[in-house]
Amino acid sequence: MYAHSPASPALLVIAHGSRDPRHAATVHALTRRVRALRPELRVETAFLDFDGPAVDQAVASLYLAGVREVVALPLLLTRAFHAKSDVPAVLAAAASHLPGLSVRTADVLGPSPLLLANLERRLWEAGLTPADRATTGVVLAAAGSSDPEAIAVIAETAREWRHTGWCAVRHAFASAVLPRTEDAVRALRAQGVRRIAVAPYVIAPGRLPDRIAAGAAAAGADVVAAVLGPSPELARLLLRRFDAAALTPARVPALTV
Template structure:
């Protein structure tokens, strides 16, 4: 009789966390959607701050249940400070305390065509149609970062989305760098664009997404879409990043006690 195949590594989705209860609820909804797409795969959630379980608590729980291989996935759209520093440090500290635990780190979610599909889904849900692409300018409004790699990735996403047929797509930021959402909307108006939509490039509600919404309202944006949330494209992308980490372990950071 052939030995039973080894269980697939568990997936630990690591979100930022927020004092705003909508944040954790949205993260749990997204993770739940990913879980339904892969029955039998152990999928858990952890948070860097404000919410529980923490990374250490989630890894300890997985370990005590017999899990020895984990793929940790940063629920982030760009590789900024949290992806480069906070998450690896939290994982390394926990792995050092759990003998025999192997943790591989998947890539962040962005950039990806699936994210652009999710952004368009939210704009269409807000009232636009595919036919509106050629007459609508879009502000791609992110939370913001001081990391040049993250800023460049958002700018590239805007350029890539523009190729889908929108008459303009401009990045904006709720913090850390400029322009702000309201400034980007006003600049597009000044350039002669008659319809301007704001698309939050954020996963879950919270203080910075609320700032994006306030800027859109203050500047008179015509359309304001919802955050990406538990969009099916994001759930699929989470699993794509997991599968890539499992298939190419030599190409991702590995932490083994």
């Protein structure tokens, strides 16, 4: 058990939620890893949809336990619709009837060098080695978004990753926008890339990661990595985002009621 003081900020990790039970299981495994890294920190989990507890329920539970400062961390890789609209709205509603509660929203997770390290961990686990960089093309396969800012971040992440020594890196999306994973794999093959790996840029299993894997298989990718999952890199990144919000409140204004 953590030895959290009610006067200290608590971390509320807000995940999207999914009908696929693997999603919630992965999120809970990740928050357990975060707690193990920082036992004195109270870490709770909430979901926007499908799974429980809902955000308002989690916030109310923290409040009843005496917590008056909460750092809400969207478990999202880009600032798309959920980060810009859904999360602020649900937090404002949850805090509106809880006097004295201060809620700060941490930055989304991406971009970050820790996420690239996480992607590479999954590629090594799938059978590649660092020596394969120069002869391997990689597809960075994200969930997809209609938000131009989010799309641009994914494209820039792929460009940055290319500079670490991979033969080529292309981005792709499982929904909303093109190219699809299979399109990117075939484009790399047309370039003459002999070994192609697909790296899902998603946190937990579910419908869209399954679509990424299916596209990779259909196009004949040589290696398909697992999702980011409850990795050490991701747990450290959550704590970095928490610290930035908790220790430098001027950067992330508080919703104080």
